[in-house]
Amino acid sequence: MDSMDDKGITIDLSVQGMSCTACAARIEKTVGKMPGVEAVAVSYSARTAWVQYKPDQIQPLKIMEQIGKIGFKAALPEHAKEGFEKERSLLKLRLIISLILTAPLLTAMVQHLAPFAKIEMPSLLTNPWLQLGLATIIQFIIGLPFYIGAYHAVRSRATNMDVLVATGTSAAYLYSHYLVFNADRAALFAHEVPLYFETSAVVITAVLLGKFIEASVTSRAQSDASGYSKLLNTVVRVERAGVMMDIQTEFVRENDYVIVQAGQVIPVDGIIASGESEINESLLTGESVPLAKRPGDPVWAGTRNDSGALRIRTTAAGHSTMLSRIVDLVRQAQRSKSMIQRQVDTVSAWFVPAMLMLSLGTFVLWITVADPGNWTMAFRCAVAVVLAACPCALGLATPISLVVASSRLAKRGIVVKEAGALERLAQLDMLVLDKTGTLTEGKPRVSQVHTTFGSRQGLLRLAAAVEASSTHPLAIAVRAEAMQAGLVPPAATDFEYTTGKGVEAVVEQRKIGVGNASFAATKHWTFASASIRSFAEERQQLGETVLYTSDNNKVIGAISFIDAVKPYAKAAVTQLRKAGVTVIVATGDHPAPALNAAQIAGINPTQVHANMLPEDKLALVERLKEQDYKVGMAGDGWNDAPALAAADVGMAMGDGTDAALTAGHITLLQPRMTAIPEALLISRLTVRNVRQNLTFAFIYNALIIPFAACGLLQPWMAGTAMAFSSVSVVGNAIRLNARLRKAAVQPS
Template sequence: MDDKGITIDLSVQGMSCTACAARIEKSVGKMPGVEAVAVSYSARTAWVQYMPGTIQPSAIMEQIGKLGFKADLPENAKEGFEKERSRLRLRLIVSLLLTAPLLTAMVQHLAPFAQIDLPAILTNPWLQLGLATIIQFVIGLPFYIGAYHAIRSRATNMDVLVATGTSAAYLYSHFLVFNADRTALYAHEVPLYFETSAVVITAVLLGKFIEASVTSRAQQDASGYSKLLNTVVQVERAGVEMEIKTEFVRENDYVIVQAGQIIPVDGIIASGDSEVDESLLTGESVPLAKRSGDQVWAGTKNESGALRIRTTAAGYATMLSRIVDLVRQAQRSKSVIQRQVDTVSAWFVPAMLFLALGTFVIWVTIADPGNWTTAFRCGVAVVLAACPCALGLATPISLVVASGRLAKRGIVVKEAGALERLAQLNMLVLDKTGTLTEGKPKVSSVHTTLGSKQGLMRLAAAVEANSTHPLAIAIRADAMQAGLVPPAAVDFAYTTGKGVEAFVEQRRIGIGNASFAASRHWSFSSPSIQSYAEERQKLGETVLYVADNNRVIGAISFLDTVKPYAKTAVSRLRKAGVTVLLATGDHPAPALSAAQTAGITPTQVYANMLPEDKLKLIDRLKEQDYKVGMAGDGWNDAPALAAADVGLAMGDGTDAALTAGHITLLQPRMTALPEALLISRLTVRNVRQNLTFAFIYNAFIIPFAACGMLQPWMAGTAMAFSSVSVVGNAIRLGSRLRKVAGQF
């Protein structure tokens, strides 16, 4: 819970199109105590943020029920979706069986079958009436219920179109059966449209069943992480091993994980050695050697030896659960394209109803005056041809597929809009330490003019005792390796991106870069220190000065190697039309050395950059109309990550990276950058293909229907399968993305 309330995920059954999702959002969003709401038709879920003191989940679920839908808790989502699909399958089968006899009337109108003699009973108008009535008001009852609830809420959806079009065809035919001349009726000289209403309902049901089946498959692919969530674990308490549910595991519990099992918690290995496969969490295919003291994560697989793990997080607190939440967050969020499509879809159905009425009027008054049959047929065809579902599904289904595939590669997208913006990227700013380089620098050499090198490292380790900066970690590691015991330090004063000072043994000890030394007006005890710094920097190393009471007494140099495949990644980004810059707080010499190794030209290197300088650089590039991305470690680069069009936080296996940027790379591999870019562009291209098809379909099919060139049953069938084709194209995206993964 936060100051904005708490959130709940609900499964929603009974939605027929994206207009239903929009109606739920609008209605629930108006409820007192509801802070935010997002409903996904493709995922059949609703996300609600509410104030518990004002409203309860039961009231929210009740409100959704009043709209004609069924809301349930997320643990029942899969079961509810399968029940809905089973009911849809049953309705489809019965509808197919009852529609088959009615098709005979339609078959006789086709030239190749005109001479075939069919049993008279099959073309009997009273049999057609009976079968059509069952299909219309029993099988098709949910369409009427959905249309009623939509109109009651002063909205429209696909149910309104289906109910209107099929009712018109059925009622017109019903009227003719009871009022037409009996001789003409039995001679089939009176045009009946019972087969039209029946075929349309059957086709819509078939399309929705195929759509539900394909969408279910896409959802399963996207929610692959759920397979990694253990429900039962082996825990050691007071020397006794017991089996308990994961949600009952507490911090500092010891969990036993045998070889071949999925690790159920985040924790530190207390005892045991093994190799752990983290591929499903980070995208790295090579198992990592783990031993006592190493961090492990829920969802990874213990490959060899047994491990005894001290729990640091379990259940919903694990990094895996947080990733699952972020993937769901991305899938329920809306991109700019989707919001625009939603705006169009809101007026689409009313517009089509008015167009159908206009078509009827034009035919009966101008095109073919007095021919009510033709006018009616064309008007009904327009209603049945109109399809808002293809438009509504075009974006979200592709985003579901893409976000799931990215997550399996260790690339977590937090919002749908970030994926869309990433596809437009033409400028990428890289941080150096932890992004371009390994981020694990080591002490290369130490120079001092006062005392021993061990004494200097002892003081430096004391000042850097609490820092999480990579250079501070390197200092402490070197001191520990040398067996040094740093003295206590107090009164720390940090300057982000520059250095730190503290009192150690009653002396003011400082450590920092040249900029920090200048800002503190440190004096140098010997020119040799500056000469040493210049020599080490020429070698591409980073240098920090150590001062005692504002007098520099030595310097420490660090070496941080460039990541493997960094040059390949930069090359691929350039081929994709992205200019790569390097912005670092480091000295120009090591920055240029790292850039040269990675294939970044010297003119694209910015050194001695403080966090605020990186932020200004991002803003300046955006003012020049570049679409700017920033890739950093998620700590000092947080302002720049937030300001960029797309912030890519390079993780290091810790959950801290999940809080920074718009996209998180769990495994800080450089090749993930061009991979994410390629996937985003393929996804946006797929969305545009879907939208293009949906618009072209409506632009072509509706005029044909209005001009009398389509029978109503043809228009209705085409409408049903237009959304299926959009979903199918999104699934095709999934296969393409799997091939992309093999390239990186």
């Protein structure tokens, strides 16, 4: 899928043939050097490549050809699942054949074990020529992809798991091949000459088994991660010029009318033109309670129409919908790399060459120091070192866990835009909350109107005119109150906005202003009556927000607003405190309503900062970071944008709007407070799982390789252990999925 970016065009490709994360790094390095390619990111776990390129310098076909030249196959994303399943099916076929051909060779392996050395085996199964034939088929037919992968890696001056497998198994096979043709015939058929055909065969079979299990669980993880794609309708019913027709979703135009029957998934973003229904948005936002929708209400692609038929005026369709943008953001997070992953990639880059050198060193030490002249023992230990080395366990430790976590978060309406944000979130110990729309519902309503000049309706009429084009929640509340009173605001001109304070405009040839106390002081407004100040103080003591209204720089009245604290806000704050996170409120509102909201939510009054402009919030975040706190910022994604960007983790509290997706590092599609501690818990479980994987991978290599070098492991044992170390890491990452299902913070 192509998409335009200010730096060029981006395309997602599926990639087949990767054997480990070193292959992904090689593709990144090769494609990144191509003229016209601006950026590239390859995910081994997702089997995808994301490329940003200049269309006037290079085309996707050229990029795909270059990937093919280094031993992989690139395809467009619509063929990704088909290609991955084809690759997995071929892997399964190779595994089955390898198991069948390896079974007879296991008899020779049994004879190498002391407890079974005296057991008589059928002479046919232990015949060296049969072993040679079976091992040759496994080595050069079943194992051919390992050689191809190793060839392309070495040709690119790189190494990967294929190099280790091809080197180790070839050494075992060729050594045994040499003995078959050069050893004493009597000793050979009397089984007095140790052959290692079973070693190469068992290792290849074990590696194939490990890769098949890995591919299967990865496929399951990818299926979970791409669950949003199941919500994308391909065919919709559209009404054009009174005629009903079924067309592809991508051909739906803005302002088309789409008909959605009860029980169907809504295919477009739009506004309900007619009909009423309950809309289930759980698959998109994580909110389980269906919402009643009426004409004029917005709806989103991917949500389900539970009851009545709807006629929807389209505002976005196809790749422009919020659902498609969420899918893109989830993919972006899965292909990005955390700091841990970057460090692991650095280690993996030199791991294989180091293991090959260690194997050579092991051979030299055995033949010269440990057991001089014993070529068989030296060879066996050197091969065991190569077969024991496992860069895949290291490479898989992080990405699969992040794929599982990002998909689980997305299903809860929490969209993570980069893997690093998840890692930083786990370290959070300070959270700055905006009040309106974050701690409170963000949907204030007018509580009282006080005026000393004219009527209540007259004041509302003027205030609504000044607030006619503002998107601030208080402005929306003023307009709603005026509409409910049946008032028609006059036209206003010459608007002058001061962010976070107020607005002035010319209405009926008078300069009318609406703003808070700070705005009134800045504009040097005078008060027509002391009763206005008394009204403001009284309402603020009750925890309400107050805006003053002026006429030609004279305050003629005030409007107070109630904004309820969100349900379960206190439960969320309690959960955050238990997790070791200090919660701070930073708001542009007056201290009294800010303190009232904080008290209801259980936040310490000393942690409340009122009368703050956007730049003040930014300064607060930067000051906390200078004090070595890991700072999170949660805001509405508009006025809080500078602070969201500056925080270690910026969390934009969405309300089902597309704009929320553009702010912060994490977007909470449903602005529920419990989503914050829930995301924190999931991030900590994920980082813990990654660390468990890395710990196992390092311990495995730290223990197994010395055992192999010291001659305490047979080569086939080392190879089998290597294969299953990757499986265990993948299995632990998949186990994370079960834990994350239980990670929702339950309100109390």
